Amino acid sequence: xxxxxxxxxxxxxxxxxxxxxxxxxxxxxxxxxxxxxxxxxxxxxxxxxxxxxxxxxxxxxxxxxxxxxxxxxxxxxxxxxxxxxxxxxxxxxxxxxxxxxxxxxxxxxxxxxxxxxxxxxxxxxxxxxxxxxxxxxxxxxxxxxxxxxxxxxxxxxxxxxxxxxxxxxxxxxxxxxxxxxxxxxxxxxxxxxxxxxxxxxxxxxxxxxxxxxxxxxxxxxxxxxxxxxxxxxxxxxxxxxxxxxxxxxxxxxxxxxxxxxxxxxxxxxxxxxxxxxxxxxxxxx
Amino acid sequence: xxxxxxxxxxxxxxxxxxxxxxxxxxxxxxxxxxxxxxxxxxxxxxxxxxxxxxxxxxxxxxxxxxxxxxxxxxxxxxxxxxxxxxxxxxxxxxxxxxxxxxxxxxxxxxxxxxxxxxxxxxxxxxxxxxxxxxxxxxxxxxxxxxxxxxxxxxxxxxxxxxxxxxxxxxxxxxxxxxxxxxxxxxxxxxxxxxxxxxxxxxxxxxxxxxxxxxxxxxxxxxxxxxxxxxxxxxxxxxxxxxxxxxxxxxxxxxxxxxxxxxxxxxxxxxxxxxxxxxxxxxxxxxxxxxxxxxxxxxxxxxxxxxxxxxxxxxxxxxxxxxxxxxxxxx
Amino acid sequence: xxxxxxxxxxxxxxxxxxxxxxxxxxxxxxxxxxxxxxxxxxxxxxxxxxxxxxxxxxxxxxxxxxxxxxxxxxxxxxxxxxxxxxxxxxxxxxxxxxxxxxxxxxxxxxxxxxxxxxxxxxxxxxxxxxxxxxxxxxxxxxxxxxxxxxxxxxxxxxxxxxxxxxxxxxxxxxxxxxxxxxxxxxxxxxxxxxxxxxxxxxxxxxxxxxxxxxxxxxxxxxxxxxxxxxxxxxxxxxxxxxxxxxxxxxxxxxxxxxxxxxxxxxxxxxxxxxxxxxxxxxxxxxxxxxxxxxxxxxxxxxxxxxxxx
Numbered sequence: 057x058x059x060x061x062x063x064x065x066x067x068x069x070x071x072x073x074x075x076x077x078x079x080x081x082x083x084x085x086x087x088x089x090x091x092x093x094x095x096x097x098x099x100x101x102x103x104x105x106x107x108x109x110x111x112x113x114x115x116x117x118x119x120x121x122x123x124x125x126x127x128x129x130x131x132x133x134x135x136x137x138x139x140x141x142x143x144x145x146x147x148x149x150x151x152x153x154x155x156x157x158x159x160x161x162x163x164x165x166x167x168x169x170x171x172x173x174x175x176x177x178x179x180x181x182x183x184x185x186x187x188x189x190x191x192x193x194x195x196x197x198x199x200x201x202x203x204x205x206x207x208x209x210x211x212x213x214x215x216x217x218x219x220x221x222x223x224x225x226x227x228x229x230x231x232x233x234x235x236x237x238x239x240x241x242x243x244x245x246x247x248x249x250x251x252x253x254x255x256x257x258x259x260x261x262x263x264x265x266x267x268x269x270x271x272x273x274x275x276x277x278x279x280x281x282x283x284x285x286x287x288x289x290x291x292x293x294x295x296x297x298x299x300x301x302x303x304x305x306x307x308x309x310x311x312x313x314x315x316x317x318x319x320x321x322x323x324x325x326x327x328x329x330x331x332x333x334x335x336x337x338x339x340x341x
Numbered sequence: 342x343x344x345x346x347x348x349x350x351x352x353x354x355x356x357x358x359x360x361x362x363x364x365x366x367x368x369x370x371x372x373x374x375x376x377x378x379x380x381x382x383x384x385x386x387x388x389x390x391x392x393x394x395x396x397x398x399x400x401x402x403x404x405x406x407x408x409x410x411x412x413x414x415x416x417x418x419x420x421x422x423x424x425x426x427x428x429x430x431x432x433x434x435x436x437x438x439x440x441x442x443x444x445x446x447x448x449x450x451x452x453x454x455x456x457x458x459x460x461x462x463x464x465x466x467x468x469x470x471x472x473x474x475x476x477x478x479x480x481x482x483x484x485x486x487x488x489x490x491x492x493x494x495x496x497x498x499x500x501x502x503x504x505x506x507x508x509x510x511x512x513x514x515x516x517x518x519x520x521x522x523x524x525x526x527x528x529x530x531x532x533x534x535x536x537x538x539x540x541x542x543x544x545x546x547x548x549x550x551x552x553x554x555x556x557x558x559x560x561x562x563x564x565x566x567x568x569x570x571x572x573x574x575x576x577x578x579x580x581x582x583x584x585x586x587x588x589x590x591x592x593x594x595x596x597x598x599x600x601x602x603x604x605x606x607x608x609x610x611x612x613x614x615x616x617x618x619x620x621x622x623x624x625x626x627x628x629x630x631x632x633x634x635x636x637x638x639x640x641x642x643x644x645x646x647x648x649x650x651x652x653x654x655x656x657x658x659x660x661x662x663x664x665x666x667x668x669x670x671x
Numbered sequence: 672x673x674x675x676x677x678x679x680x681x682x683x684x685x686x687x688x689x690x691x692x693x694x695x696x697x698x699x700x701x702x703x704x705x706x707x708x709x710x711x712x713x714x715x716x717x718x719x720x721x722x723x724x725x726x727x728x729x730x731x732x733x734x735x736x737x738x739x740x741x742x743x744x745x746x747x748x749x750x751x752x753x754x755x756x757x758x759x760x761x762x763x764x765x766x767x768x769x770x771x772x773x774x775x776x777x778x779x780x781x782x783x784x785x786x787x788x789x790x791x792x793x794x795x796x797x798x799x800x801x802x803x804x805x806x807x808x809x810x811x812x813x814x815x816x817x818x819x820x821x822x823x824x825x826x827x828x829x830x831x832x833x834x835x836x837x838x839x840x841x842x843x844x845x846x847x848x849x850x851x852x853x854x855x856x857x858x859x860x861x862x863x864x865x866x867x868x869x870x871x872x873x874x875x876x877x878x879x880x881x882x883x884x885x886x887x888x889x890x891x892x893x894x895x896x897x898x899x900x901x902x903x904x905x906x907x908x909x910x911x912x913x914x915x916x917x918x919x920x921x922x923x924x925x926x927x928x929x930x931x932x933x934x935x936x937x938x939x940x941x942x943x944x945x946x947x948x949x950x951x952x953x954x955x956x957x958x959x960x961x962x963x964x965x966x967x968x969x970x971x972x973x974x975x976x977x978x979x980x
Contacts, residue, residue: 182690193933194944198939304822
């Protein structure tokens with residue numbers, strides 16, 4: 057009996073790629089979102105700002121407007137597609153920035169130790185202890201708003217997690233082992249950190265990225281919903297929900313389509329992230 | 342007489358340790374006023390228990406950490422401060438073999454790429470020349486190109502150590518420090534790696550500092566041997582002679598504890614007392630609490646390394662001291 | 672013990688100092704602080720008086736110190752909308768925010784912690800799975816979507832509750848549910864995993880193996896130990912009460928600090944934003960200190976550990 061129980065997972069492990077159904081669906085959804093984001097211009101049936109005044113607030117299921125139209129007769133599907141592009145652009149851009157900033161600071165802390173390390177750790181503590189939404193709102197209040205600023209601002213979200221991870225792993229790599237060996241070969245610090253330490257800790261960093269990514273989506277959509285993130289005529293998922301809120305009683309579909317997209321995308325990235333974490337790095341959290 | 346390739350004079354290294362953040366800091370004299378030199382093409386073996394400061398010596402000799410006092414001169418010039426460009430350039434001429442070959446290799450790169458890395462770092466040769474050199478090095482350590490394509494995890498301990506050796510030799514260095522290079526390996530593999538080292542040393546005319554706690558290995562590979570105890574050299578001499586007639590009581594104990602073919606089995610000297618702790622160095626001769634011959638003078642006075650004859654130096658009151666002081670012995 | 676709290680207090684003050692520094696840097700980067708704080712319509716002599724009062728003619732580091740001094744004395748500038756002191760505007764909104772966040776906090780604790788403990792003790796049961804699914808939903812459904820869904824169902828479709836405003840206690844129900852649900856889900860998930868980790872510890876197995884009744888193992892050994900990590904997340908929740916209220920107050924047109932912040936940001940009413948920023952930092956720091964104090968009570972070992980860290 058135990059033999060049978062042992063054999064089944066072993067056989068399953070041999071099959072490649074060994075991906076649970078939920079993770080498969082999640083990857084499929086993210087892939088679809090990426091395709092939509094990249095080919096938004098080709099896929100969108102209408103321009104996202106184009107009015108169709110004869111078809112205002114038309115219901116979903118209408119052959120001309122599958123997801124209906126809004127108050128001004130703009131096609132909800134087309135707006136959704138463009139919103140996905142903007143929201144994903146911000147989320148990917150911000151996640152990449154925060155991973156780069158955090159990892160760099162973590163490496164600097166590990167390399168110089170002493171004061172540099174204390175400063176990085178102090179900033180990380182500060183970042184972790186202040187609600188990011190409030191800091192973000194403060195910056196937006198002082199600087200006004202633009203897409204690059206928004207991406208840069210979101211890029212400051214979560215950097216402290218990468219910094220802590222990168223610092224810890226780099227210190228342990230430096231203390232003994234391959235990094236020390238390569239350094240005594242005469243390698244420059246850049247070479248040690250980028251060619252050796254980074255590839256060795258990449259899986260842990262990637263897992264952290266999948267944990268930060270959904271939070272960035274939620275943060276951006278929250279700011280945009282409040283009217284403080286992406287500004288019209290540009291549109292994002294949170295923006296659409298915020299706009300749809302005005303027509304909640306008459307045309308709830310305007311709000312529901314982007315809301316569902318936000319929830320499913322966040323869920324999908326979380327599912328992938330949990331799976332990757334179990335697979336690559338069970339030590340995290 | 343040839344000028345020595347490596348000249349070490351009076352180097353010391355002290356670590357400060359604390360028990361917790363608010364504990365009182367204590368100084369640990371890892372290495373205390375060490376001097377020796379290695380002529381070109383020769384191998385000096387350093388023997389000692391853990392805590393004797395032999396690894397710290399290896400690191401200071403390579404310039405991986407600077408000595409607090411004293412100087413290390415390599416080929417007539419001082420070693421640059423760690424991390425500087427000059428220091429990095431010097432790495433091409435001096436290399437290190439580590440105790441743990443798996444830890445010393447990057448698990449995410451094929452080993453051939455790691456052998457090639459010193460050539461990339463020091464920008465030696467064209468791409469084709471580097472490839473040829475990697476091929477040559479793999480063969481020099483009795484491996485083939487197939488091994489080169491593997492990752493460290495797919496090689497055995499002995500094969501990994503040969504990869505580390507090949508990488509260390511890539512830039513044709515003059516000087517090699519081997520820190521316990523075989524102690525992490527199976528006994529059956531140790532001999533292969535040691536033989537390879539002896540062979541390469543002879544073939545390439547390498548100068549080596551060979552650190553080990555294993556007397557047999559040291560004897561096989563070294564021309565001169567230094568015995569270290571708590572940061573100081575207690576005995577120094579020609580390898581075969583030193584092991585054949587050890588003078589210092591500590592060396593005698595070490596030699597008696599190590600079985601060797603052809604040596605008459607005299608009574609084994611068992612060391613009593615605590616193993617050496619560099620944080621609590623005994624007064625006088627650091628070995629006196631464990632020495633079966635210790636006298637009152639040994640507790641009070643630090644013995645100086647003194648030439649017994651041109652081939653042998655010993656730091657022991659009983660061996661070098663005035664006869665009047667030895668009456669308490671026996 | 673005393674040293675432990677002294678160190679924590681220093682860190683708390685340091686965090687406040689960092690927030691003030693952050694505000695100072697952002698303020699200076701964004702333009703002329705006199706115009707920013709007083710508003711562009713302020714008469715020139717007022718601007719000049721402000722410049723003198725704030726010492727804008729001094730070198731930057733003197734200004735930096737003066738800025739600290741001014742904030743220490745409660746000089747937080749005036750709202751550029753109605754000219755009233757920013758601090759007064761913020762203070763009068765606090766009761767409304769507390770009216771939402773305190774009941775919501777009780778919902779989180781009274782729902783989330785028991786659900787998490789129950790789920791951990793009955794691992795794999797239907798309730799455990801329900802808790803886990805709800806917890807995932809609590810993380811992936813943003814509060815503004817949840818709020819709108821609740822409005823759609825209970826206000827628009829069923830007509831049971833009002834969709835916004837602050838006239839009666841019935842207006843508070845939907846915002847409290849929105850705030851409480853997400854937090855309860857996070858707390859349940861966290862409590863569950865803390866409990867599961869404790870239940871896997873050798874001392875729990877030892878206690879039950881030597882015949883201690885299971886109920887006592889739970890109450891005497893598991894719960895006190897699981898409480899330590901849970902207190903941390905509770906502290907963070909208390910500290911981020913205002914941040915959590917930002918979105919919900921906006922959806923339900925609830926006149927609290929969160930809504931004030933959104934309006935202030937939209938109008939670039941910098942004095943008010945700066946004042947709320949400091950308020951949030953103080954709340955956060957205070958709740959962290961309380962958490963540290965509770966730690967000291969819950970786990971005496973942490974005192975020495977905290978001192979060494």
